Amino acid sequence: MLLELPDAPDEAFLAGFGDAAVVVIAxxxxxxxxxxxxxxxxxxTIQAESGSLSLRGLPNRHNDEILGQELGLDENRLAELTRAAVIGTVPAGLA
Structure with missing residues (x-):
């Protein structure tokens, strides 16, 4: 049985499946x-917590196009944030 749940179930819930093989994705x-x-x-948020977002683009700068896609930004909003230096900056320690 495969269960995709919004959070980890308690042990009593899982025990209710008896001897069945249960795979839980949480x-x-x-x-x-x-x-x-x-x-x-x-x-x-899961990508950010795992550090996955830091692996996008070139090693010495952010890849704003990929970041924009992940955040659901259109080209105009992406350009606006870049002009405001909210994104498009060199990460600390790489300058």
Whole structure:
């Protein structure tokens, strides 16, 4: 059985499946500090927490086009944020 849940289920819920093989997909896992904590999540927050967003683009600068796609920004909003130096800057330590 495959379960995709918004948060980690309690052990009693899983025990209700008896001897069945159960695979659970939960954003913060089944155990650990954030499992079952009700922590908000989305694809973007999980990528950010894992460090995945820092792997986009060239090693010495952000790839704003990919960042814009991930954040759902159109070209005009992306250009506006770049002009305001909100994005498009060199990450600290790489300058």
């Amino acid at each position: 954003p913060w896992g089944l155990r650990g500090p954030w499992a079952g904590a009700g922590r908000p999540n989305s694809e973007l």
